[in-house]
Amino acid sequence: MDTGAPFPDNSSILFGREPDLTELLSRIKHPGLTVVTARPQMGKTWLLQELGRQVTINEAEPHLVGYFESRSEGADSLLRALIDLYTRWLANTDYAAQANMVWQQNRGKLLTGVTDSVASVIEKLGDCFTVPGARLISKTLQGLTRSNTTLQSAGLQIQPLQYDQARDLVRTVRKITNFPLILILDGWEQSRTLDAGISILHAFLRHLAEWPRVHIIIGMRPEAPVITEIEKIIKDQPARSLFYHLPLMHLDEENKDARQALLEHVRSHISLEEALTDAELLHQIDGYPAVVNRWTDPLSAIEVDSVNTLKKLAEDAHANRFREFDSLLPELDKPGECQLAMRLALITSFGDEWWQQLKVSILNGLDEALLDDLRYKKILEQTQPPSFGHDKRWDAVRNWFLVNRNIDMTRQAKLLIHTFAAQITDTNEDKLPFSSLLLNLQSHQILSLPQICHALLDANGSLFGIRADKSVISELRIQDIQFKGGEVLLAMGLFNTLIAAKAEDELPRRDALLEELRQLATNDEAEPAVREQLAKGLGSTVISHSELGQIDLAEIVRKEFFSLAENFPEDDRIRELYSKLLVLIEEMAVNHDKETIPQD
16 A cells, blocks of 8 residues: 555455454554554454554544555665655645644744754655645655764664654654554564664653654564564563454354355355355355455456365465466466566565656566556456565465576576666665665575675665675675676675674775775776775775774875875765865874873
């Protein structure tokens, strides 16, 4: 679901979930945390979206909702939910007019006690509270996580949203609207910022009085590795938090209306010559929503034409199997069909905003009309942007190709890696879609990728704080590589790995990484952004030598830095970094003198 889009109304086909909805509606009356866990295709996402829909249209006590469903695309779930909250809020004409009035009347008071980073963001939005576009809101709020690397930093990283930033963004909305707030983070275990997210949840529950009335709901799989950390959080704050394990559909005697509605829905979609009793249908469903979806999906590639087919589909649903791909995928015979299906299978789902940025890179010469062919053949769903549907169905397509077309799948993965990597020339928010999908590609260990592809994936991972593999980036031998795109990304990864080696006191490895940066940056066709990474590497090494008292070595590297700045006078960024280095060296010298002055 796109950011800020209306919640879908699935209430007529959300069977046997009234008790669960009632429980969640009761939970959100108080500040705190609720973690909803459910196995795949249990209807968790539909339930959370229905919760969001109901509280949004509740005129007696309207709520503001921020919703985000993570699907492995590497997004910061909490930040995206807050972007959604602001977008839904300001997309409402009445709410936006009220926001503008309150802003004009109380501008100074609203930002009292707010962190500088958030205050600057609110100032930008405040001047256009008259219904700003979703793109403007997203770009402005994502500016909070823009990296800001210096020569003494821990590397070039896209920082996650911080606790005080999240708190102040929520506070500001509450001050202006006085509405209770809900943040729904579905698929949270797939967020790229889990460590930061866990820390924020700990602090949120311990310091709940710092927050306005807000309830955070997390949707996740019970088998997720991070579940242990969540259990610790809830055990530490049981009065403010709760695990809610989503059960099978409530279809007992107490919920006979839901049971009857379900049976009528199923019978309206399937017509069999052989009569089946209600009990037989309910036995096949066994309370699992995925079975109903398989039977009633009008776009299903398998028609329910017999009791035997019905039973097989039920078995497949319970086992999370998608048997139709064994016949559908081998029939992809039109030029480009199979290649495009592979590319889409290798990545993950995303909203329309990302699709518009990614489309050219994903198609990469293929005809966009092939998407219609894949939809017609019932491989893709009839949606925009293209989607295989539920993530388990996505997994099934990917696994089929990995097993049956591994060589061509590897070829498509290499193409995507180089294509996406070539787009990442900085860490601004417009590069996030490409960087996030590279994170997704990093998980496909079965692919036999060349070393440069692994190096690019590791370099990209380093932008998110994921430690790069020493054996890949440290032993590249740049001079032996034929590049197809991604030099700037690799340079950023080399710099980050150099910083990590320095922090671990692996100085020979640091020097080897610096030499790789030299090779990359001294190429005749090297981009200015690549030379900038070399400049930062040189600056960091000068500081490291100075800290260790290796003055002669520091001076040698400083002169190299100076030569780089002199040889490329048009590169203002390099000259700026060199000026900063001189200031740092002077400050270090002054501090050293102070430490050596005898004290009375």
